[in-house]
Amino acid sequence: MTLRMCIASDHAGFDLKEALAEHLTNREDVTVVNLGPESATRCDYPDYAAALARAVRSGEYDRGVLVCGSGIGVSIAANRFPGVRAALAHNATTARLSREHNNANVLCLGSRLIGDVIAVEAVDAFIAGEFGGGRHADRLAKIDALEVD
Secondary structure, rough: EEEEEEEEEEOOHHHHHHHHHHHOOOOEEEEEEEEEOOOOOOOOOHHHHHHHHHHHHHOOEEEEEEEEEOOOOHHHHHOOOOOOOOOEEOOOHHHOOOOOOOOOOEEEOOOOOOHHHHHHHHHHHHHOOOOOOHHHHHHHHHHHHHOOO
């Protein structure tokens, strides 16, 4: 089965997003669509986080990757969308745990905090990670119950 992924960033995350998009394109088990931006010209991360969150929420993509300077802004913006579980990760371990414990469907990375090698490892761990269910499913149900319009 091919995992359908999308990726987006702001200007601060542009170079890392491009490197990750290339890495994902070279994987045989992933199809990836780059939602922008197309250059490192200043832009606002909420615009790209919202576009990616809507695409994941709609089911058009299975998972997404967002990159900004710290990863914090895109994670806050993406988590505004019901059904989106955006997790800020700093390495492969936190990316894997975001899948295993939280069933995250969006990985958020900070380009000013981690380098390309660690980011690639995090994305690969995010792809490989599988939700553990059990007690984690009970906790996610409680989180879902917190969502309000």
